[in-house]
Amino acid sequence: TITIVFQTVGASTERMSTLQVGDSFRDVVGPLGNPSDFVKE
Structure with missing residues (x-):
């Protein structure tokens, strides 16, 4: 199972x-596309 977050x-x-x-x-x-930066908490 994977979770997909999209706009x-x-x-x-x-x-x-x-x-x-x-x-x-x-x-x-x-x-695909460009990598995203995620905020580390």
Whole structure:
């Protein structure tokens, strides 16, 4: 199980925003895009 955090900015993430708990993806590919900095607490 993985947790995906995303911002709705285009067609793909708009479609992802309609998924409910228990729904699934057919495939996952990554990493893509630019790395993000995370605040260490």
